[in-house]
Amino acid sequence: MLHIVNKSPTERNAFESCLATAQKGGAILLIxxxxxxxxxxxxxxxxxxxxxxxxxxxxLAPDLEARGMASAVAEGVKLVDYGGFVDLVxxxxxxxxxx
Amino acid sequence: xSEHGAIKKFxxxxxKAPHGTIYALESLEVVLIAAAFDQDVTLAFIDxxxxxxxxxxxxxGIELKNFQPTYRALxxxxxxxxxVEKESLESRGLTVDDMxxxxxxxxxxxxxxxxxxxxxxxxx
Numbered sequence: 014m015l016h017i018v019n020k021s022p023t024e025r026n027a028f029e030s031c032l033a034t035a036q037k038g039g040a041i042l043l044i045x046x047x048x049x050x051x052x053x054x055x056x057x058x059x060x061x062x063x064x065x066x067x068x069x070x071x072x073l074a075p076d077l078e079a080r081g082m083a084s085a086v087a088e089g090v091k092l093v094d095y096g097g098f099v100d101l102v103x104x105x106x107x108x109x110x111x112x
Numbered sequence: 113x114s115e116h117g118a119i120k121k122f123x124x125x126x127x128k129a130p131h132g133t134i135y136a137l138e139s140l141e142v143v144l145i146a147a148a149f150d151q152d153v154t155l156a157f158i159d160x161x162x163x164x165x166x167x168x169x170x171x172x173g174i175e176l177k178n179f180q181p182t183y184r185a186l187x188x189x190x191x192x193x194x195x196v197e198k199e200s201l202e203s204r205g206l207t208v209d210d211m212x213x214x215x216x217x218x219x220x221x222x223x224x225x226x227x228x229x230x231x232x233x234x235x236x
Contacts, residue, residue, distance in 0.1 A: 021129050023204065024160050046132030049163065054205020075173025079131050081166040081180075081212075085205065094173075 015040050015105035016068075018047035019112065022057040027111040032064050034109075042093070042101055043072040048080065053087040065089045073098060120231040122146050123154045126161035128236060130179075131171070136164045137179050139236035144182075147189035154230070155186075156223055157215070158197040161236075162204060165196065167212045183213045197223055 016035050022028040028043075028050045035041060041064070043051050050057055051072035064070065074092040077083045086092065093101065102108055124143050128135035146153050157165060164183075171178040186194070194215045201207060201217065208217055218226070227233060 019132070021132065021160050021163075024129070046129045046160075049129065049160075049204070052205060056203040058205070076131075078170040078172075079174045079176065079178075080129070080163060081168035081170070083170075084168070 014107040014109065015042060015101055017042045017044060017108060017110045018050065019043075019045040019110070021046040022050040022060075023055070028057065029060070031109075031111045032060060035064070035068050037067040039067075040069040040071065040101065040105065042098065043070065043090075044076055044098070045073075048072045048076045048082060051077070051087055051090045052082050052085040054085065058087055061087055061090075071097070071101060119150065119152050121152045121154070121229060122232045122234065123156060123227060123230040124234045124236065125227070126155065126157045126164055126236050127159045129160040129163040130169065131174065131176055135236045136161075137177070139234070140179055140182050142234060143186070143191065144189065147186075147191055153191045154193040154195065154226065155191065156195050156197070156218075156226070158200050158220070158223065160200075160204075162196055162200045162206060165194075165211045165213060165215065166206065167210055169212075180212055186213070195223060195226070 016031045020027040130136040169180040195218045196215045
């Protein structure tokens with residue numbers, strides 16, 4: 014299934030809660046302030062790295078660009094545009110938004 | 113000098129990331145109002161607030177206003193006291209070189225002391 018996180022990992026526990034729940038083979042899409050979880054160098058990066066062993070992690074490129082973080086994306090995170098967002102939703106049977 | 117007596121010390125405490133919520137933009141609007149009244153303005157950026165100053169915002173893709181250039185205009189309003197919290201930068205993998213305007217890096221304790229010295233504190 015697809016998990017969508019739109020909250021900053023340093024402000025809310027949505028990302029952590031998502032990681033604790035997501036199962037092997039699933040996918041996580043980071044959007045809005047959630048894209049900060051896809052960046053390198055921060056305290057949340059080790060958790061991201063560990064998660065990427067089991068799930069695919071995607072981040073919405075326009076949200077990274079808006080925040081000046083496009084050049085700080087951690088290795089292994091796949092970038093998608095709005096069309097890619099729709100494709101991910103269509104590809105997975107179910108979707109959980111960690112609001 | 114203000115026409116109506118003493119100048120007050122105003123601190124704006126910014127704790128939210130830009131774009132995801134309206135706080136960052138609203139804070140800027142209120143800062144500019146205070147500046148028009150010649151008050152002693154200090155801006156503090158702590159927690160996710162440091163992301164407001166991360167260089168290179170390009171908001172075309174999300175179709176929202178890019179208000180980052182406004183931070184560069186603050187100097188024209190004599191707002192030059194911009195403080196960024198050290199620990200907040202570090203835990204987000206950022207450095208002072210990532211900031212879009214000249215800032216001073218302060219510890220949480222220093223900012224706490226500065227906060228105590230204010231006449232008015234605005235929380236965003």
